[in-house]
Amino acid sequence: ASDVYKRQHSGDRPFYAYVAFTAPHDPRQPPAAYRQAYYASKPPLPENFLPQHPFNLGEWLTIRDEVLAGWPRTEAVIRDQIAEYYGMITHLDAQIGRILEALEHSGHGKDTIVIYAADHGLALGSHGLLGKQNIYEHSQRCPLIFTGPGIPSGESRAMTYLLDIFPTVAALTGTAPPGDLDGKDLSPLWRGEKDSVRDNLFLAFTEQMRSVRDR
Numbered sequence: 001a002s003d004v005y006k007r008q009h010s011g012d013r014p015f016y017a018y019v020a021f022t023a024p025h026d027p028r029q030p031p032a033a034y035r036q037a038y039y040a041s042k043p044p045l046p047e048n049f050l051p052q053h054p055f056n057l058g059e060w061l062t063i064r065d066e067v068l069a070g071w072p073r074t075e076a077v078i079r080d081q082i083a084e085y086y087g088m089i090t091h092l093d094a095q096i097g098r099i100l101e102a103l104e105h106s107g108h109g110k111d112t113i114v115i116y117a118a119d120h121g122l123a124l125g126s127h128g129l130l131g132k133q134n135i136y137e138h139s140q141r142c143p144l145i146f147t148g149p150g151i152p153s154g155e156s157r158a159m160t161y162l163l164d165i166f167p168t169v170a171a172l173t174g175t176a177p178p179g180d181l182d183g184k185d186l187s188p189l190w191r192g193e194k195d196s197v198r199d200n201l202f203l204a205f206t207e208q209m210r211s212v213r214d215r
Helices: 002-010 033-042 074-105 162-172
Strands: 112-119 146-147 202-204 209-212
Touching: 033 074, 074 112, 112 162, 146 162
Parallel strands: none
Antiparallel strands: 112 146, 202 209
């Protein structure tokens, strides 16, 4: 991979690479080497595990991930599915490691901004659910990591959306974003200029579910 980078990238010219993974989306089928450890020592159930969701969510209880196990959910089946999920995450982590290693070998490991973001999470037994067709926090939260020159180590409790990535990248690259964006530049958070960029998060799933998240 490092040789490919050296051949295709010329000098100090800026470059942009977008890599889209499907993992850890269903169907959860990680390579055997990445799931055996989790099968051998099954991860614990979520603290809010339920065999059955306590109220009707309409058709969203009977489609997509929700049909990957019967009702009521059993502890054994859910622990198997969590093992598969963790196996996929571990495999994904290894592939990201390959990309970062190639970046280091290219000579641009220290001057490249790397952003890791992902889709919403999965319930995997929480509240008796398996998927993300809901507005519980476990299904609405997304990982979001920025690293690179000028970005210190640490974490923030600020409430963010994925749409904040665009104006943040614009700020990091000295690019003027369009004026009508709903997203917020997140760079003041790690510069210590702000501890939040908004007071609330408004979340929705189809026409059926709504939520407001605050501190």
